[in-house]
Amino acid sequence: MDLESTKMLKHSGRHSPPPESFADKIYQFRGAFLMVALPLLLVTLILYVRPSASSNESIEDYALTHRKISPDRIPSESFAVIFDAGSSGSRVHVFRFDRNLDLVHIGKDLEVFLQLKPGLSAYAQYPQQAAESLISLLDKAESVVPLEFRSMTPVRVGATAGLRALEGDASDKILQAVRDLLKQRSTLKSEPNAVAVLDGNQEGAFQWVTINYLLGKLGRDYSDTVGVVDLGGGSVQMAYAISETSAAKAPKKVPDGEDPYVKEMFLRGRKYYLYVHSYLRYGLLAARAESLKQSDDSGNPCILAGYDGSYKYGGKSFNASSSPSGSSLNECKSIARKALKVDESPCTHMKCTFGGIWNGGGGDGQKNLFVASFFFDRAAEAGFADPKSPVAKVRPVDFEDAAKKACQTKLEDAKSTYPHVEDGNLPYLCMDLVYQYTLLVVGFGLDPFQQITLVKQVKYHDSLVEAAWPLGSAIEAVSSIR
Template identity: 55%
Template sequence: MMKFGWCALFLIFIITIFTVVAPAESARSLKYRRNISPNYLLISSSTSTEKYAVIFDAGSTGSRVHVFRFDRDLNLLQIGNDFEFYLATSPGLSSYADDPDAAAQSLKPLLDQAEAVVPQELRPQTPVRVGATAGLRQLSGDTSVRILQAVRELLKSQSNLYYKAEWVSILDGFQEGSYMWVAINYLLGNLGQEYSSTVGVVDLGGGSVQMAYAISEEAAQNAPKSTLEEDDEYVQEKDIKGTKYYLYAHSYLNYGLNAIRAGILNLTGGHGNPCVINGYQGTYEYSGEVYKVSPPPSGTSIRKCLAVTRKALNLDANCPYNNCTFNGVWSGGGGDGQKNLYVASFFYDTAAWADIVDQSTTSVKIRPMVYLAAAKSACATNVNDIKAKYPHLEDRNMPFLCMDLVYLYTLLVDGFDIDPLEEVTAVQKIEYKGSEIGAAWPLGCAVDVLSPSKSHLLD
């Protein structure tokens, strides 16, 4: 009986020790896991085979947050009934140039709801990435630096997601273009195949336009270095889903749709611009500058608008390479990775405004000539008739419909040397496993940061 009593006491002692010590060990383990490689955590987590990524797109027109959920093979999993959680707010961070703290706080509602989507136990190992694009690039002085620092403080003090200071940054041109390429080819199921089976991408944003496509290894070895200050190289190597790609990408700052409006208006000063709809009188503000918006006394002219737009593209800029696009930029040389081209963002939106695509479809084949034909119709329309003719056109875009359509045509044909009769795919969303997912760079960023291979574009 005495022996049994001592055994019982010993057993109780052992149970007590484990009961008290185990939570403290778990806490130390969690603290340690916050400080080791995020890629290791995301790939080999013992608590779950699922991986989440929270990506903020801080663009020139507003801020968006995307939350993605993947399995161990980087296949998208549903979040509720959708394959992504998405939330947006406006204006963008650049609108808070005088108040960095207010800029950061504009993201707080998005952050709170995005974090709530991620299971609590996975938050410490779920990366949060804030990628600012053209809007912040254009701010003067150290304004963008102060805004980004305020965002870092927000994430550090008010979020439980995995955060690193360098993950809050202005995306360079290569990152922005390459992430969009990854996103679209991921949704199409092309990643993991030969580069010739992938599609090229042109993404027209508000402040910049990006082109990206895969090229051959031989072409990559002969690729020139960029002579432009903002870019060190045109081609980088990426390993995705077990396949090595040599990716050409370039971002043309100030050639986004909102930026080029200012550029085209600036070329004619206050004397009237042939791209502005007849009868309109007003102003346009972009990047702190105000431009007069009105047609010349002779009226809107598509012929003159084409000439002004081609001048804005700087087609005659000195280019030291054999194959060039515009503004002195190497084209990448073309090839199989560019033969099938997807055009996104404002390429689709403007077509929808002009009623040249059925808005019930989110992806459509279109020829550059269609943009020009639509421009001829828009340029011949008076301000008093334009709303009735184009019911999907917002008031703020109304005076620029002629200009925008001319620019889309000129950018594709004169800028990127696309045949006017060649079909491209204008895309807003892409069907994926029975659902439609937005074609946007944050998905590509999420795939990149969660890839088992080195994520050299993020680090």
């Protein structure tokens, strides 16, 4: 273009169009933008609402995240055999799951459950006999699993506090004898690490998962879940979900040999911060031994009047004679406090349970508390819980009221007064009830009049399932092989 033409353009009033803004470009390509954005928005909404679609999404999430085979090869059903080798006895649970790991029936029930006494720890010096004590349970459990599923059905033996308390290598020898038994006699799928002493915190976490799974609580906000206290023979576990804020305040320093106070778990599309702690040597049977250590030559005020004998626990024997004046509620309370070491260990945190242990901070996850195992058993035997009902609403003070009556009972009258209590437990009824009250109120700091739920079984669909940690272990075992 020559100079003259350029001048004519400048004076003609026409200008080059201004550059387009970002908004103009978006408007120009709005059609293409919507074609891409709308499908993405729909996918996001589906993923957002999906976690609440099924009460079993938590287990399915775990299986999909950890599966070892492709989804189209996941079997339509699977089984798991879990042994709970506790201090008071051995129990076996057989579970059957569908491909989504939802419990389905075995016959008319949702699980096969069998138990026998004594527990493995009673054979401290005889590991072979300990292993052989499981044969009848193993044979029955294996017969329940169809032949074609046996080689792929995991079997686990989780020993709890009873074996933890044994001295020396007694525990290791018993566990090895059980491994040998499974290898030689069983056609179920057994890995060497599937027979072990269950970590106390793991036991508590499995128990929490079990009860909340059966109640359909998983996937909800932590404040809608229930807390769990499980009183076994050798240990007691407390587990409940806490807020992320409380979890951040958890003490970093824990007692020697203990796991961290908070366990993170992802269940049904939701992350939970689970406060869990296992108190070894504070289970009901272990507490008897600790209480009897407080005896003097004149006897123990927790033993029913008229009893003169001994108590064996953890391979040791303890004098278990009553005081000349019989059992005393107040004196037994004092002994229970000593057994819990309430006044011996200082609390270095904002708030503790007993033994200087952080209590988790409390909160909504603990407000609805389910207490299991020996709590239910003694309440039913003492007469303030219906033994035919799987759950019962009680208060901690009910244990104290029952203890008042028990402590005033002589051994010669105890059998007629408490017909459902086994003969071997009768002399310790006052002691057990006082300890349970003290554990709840003094140890865990519960209000004596707070309502709690005693639980033995939980209704799931149309059946009752044992409210015990093996279901949580079974879920993990089946998920890990998929």
